[in-house]
Amino acid sequence: MGRILAVSNRLPVTVSKRKDNNDSLELNELRSKNYDYKMSSGGLVSALSALGGLQWLGWSGINVPDEYKAEVTDHLNKYFHCTPIFLSDDVADMYYNGFSNSILWPLFHYHPGEMNFDEDWWGAYTLANRVFAKTLAEEFKPGDLVWVHDYHLMLLPAMIREEIALIKPDAVVNIAYFLHIPFPTSEIYRVLPVRREILLGVLQSDLIGFHTYDYVRHFLSSVSALLQLETTPVGVKFDRFVSCGVFPLGTDPERFIDGLKKPEVVQRIDHLKKRFEGVKVFIGVDRLDYIKGIPNKLSGFDMFLEKNPEWIGKCVLIQLAVPSRQDVEEYQNLRTVVNELVGRVNGKYGSAEFTPVHFMHRSVDFNELIALYAVSDVCVVSSTRDGMNLVSYEYIACQQERHGQLILSEFTGASQSLNGSIIVNPWDMEELSNAFLQSLTLSEEKKLQNHNLLFKYVMKFTTKYWGKNIVDEMERIAEERKKQKEH
Ligand code: ADP
Ligand code: G6P
Secondary structure, three states: OOOEEEEOOOOOEEEEEOOOOOOOOOOEOOEOOOEEEEEOOOHHHHHHHHHOOOEEEEEOOOOOOHHHHHHHHHHHHHHHOEEEEOOOHHHHHHHHHHHHHHHHHHHHOOOHHHOOOOHHHHHHHHHHHHHHHHHHHHHOOOOOEEEEEOHHHOOHHHHHHHHHHHHOOOOOOEEEEEOOOOOOOHHHHOOOOOHHHHHHHHOOOOEEEEOOHHHHHHHHHHHHHHHOOEEEOOEEEOOOEEEEEEOOOOOOHHHHHHHOOOHHHHHHHHHHHHHOOOOEEEEEEEEOOHHHOHHHHHHHHHHHHHHOHHHOOOEEEEEEEEOOOOOOHHHHHHHHHHHHHHHHHHHHHOOOOOOOEEEEOOOOOHHHHHHHHHHOOEEEEOOOOEOOOOHHHHHHHOOOOOOOEEEEEOOEHHHHOOEOEEEEOOOOHHHHHHHHHHHHHOOHHHHHHHHHHHHHHHHHOOHHHHHHHHHHHHHHHHHHHHHHHHO
16 A cells, blocks of 8 residues: 555644744744744644654644745645645634534534534535545545544545546545544434435545444444445445454554653653652643533532532642634633633632643643652543543553553543543533542552553554554455456
């Protein structure tokens, strides 16, 4: 097989217009003449960045005027092996904030109440997918494997075939598609007015991958109920057989383990250990998104302190919340809710010497993130739905010394694999508050046992393992197709 062309909405770097006009500043990978480049966050970016060796196509993230397009394209290609896709402000807004993040995202995470269908958004989603398809068709060379990612690009597999057929009619096109978020039960999915169009778009892939068996099952039952196609437990009989499989994503544990050895990180860990001496640290690391159940976490922490006052002053919750999708109203509302809750807990239990919740509404750099993971006694993941959740994997990778515990929502994809964590229903405040207590009071022996189970899993089922499995499966399918054609 030739190159792997990965296509996703977000690129590993986010482009922004330079504010300074200081031409004497040295240009480097994070700075071209008129633009700055900053690492993006999110599970998809973490996963694909760890794979390496990809040509990566994605939206530039901002509107780039024609005269600067060559600068941004050359820079992204040279330093990051990325090909940017440019969209006008209007289309980008309706495709990204609108259809992707105000319709598909809430619906697929079981928030149908937040979904307001809008024909214009759907039009923009279709158009944006078409622009992606055209750019990809130009980039495509026979032998390349096309690997499409996530809910922003569900029409893309079908469009790619159309666009490549127009300019390279004889090329064999092999397409894998991976959904990084949950596929909801068909009873939720069927609410979507364009439910058939979306399924037909994805079904032009040769292989469709999901994080868990449940997501595959939900997808297949939607396909059979809404398109009346015959399905088997491993795929769909369409104009050809479309394989559907479970490929649970992992992390790149070595990156975290090696990172912890860096002198500056060791120093930072020492500093944080002194700062929190005698205090147990709970950590939460999430994008500020309503699926992450941050209000549930704060309320659970509140109830834990109320029921166990002996812990007041002896534990803190450090909550990192990366700003996310700030142009979408639900995300703005969430910010207000979370700020109020943080204020409530701190007002109730705080004192001049002690702040129970340390809330940081910003992204932190990698060194700071791993130092915080390493000094924390417990990581709390309380998502109300989450495709996988890589934070839980990252935390375990950083816990070889402390053997910290993981409180993990049963509604994450990760909960199906991470045996050894304390599984909770984040809607059950009693259970969640008990989990806070339990995580602190487990015997050292039990902590070690849990950690060993989790650590072994995280070391084995890595991002590379995930990527290799998908690519191997695609190669097998491509080979099979080739043989069928020859006979
Ligand atoms: P999602 O993909 O929904 O954002 P994941 O837990 O799968 O959720 O992935 C989140 C990724 O973003 C992780 O790799 C994590 O390290 C990174 N991240 C989350 N919060 C921060 C933060 N405050 N600063 C830096 N990186 C963060
Ligand atoms: C989730 C999605 C990704 C997305 C990430 C961050 O992980 O599955 O596709 O990149 O969230 O969200 P953003 O909207 O900032 O790309």
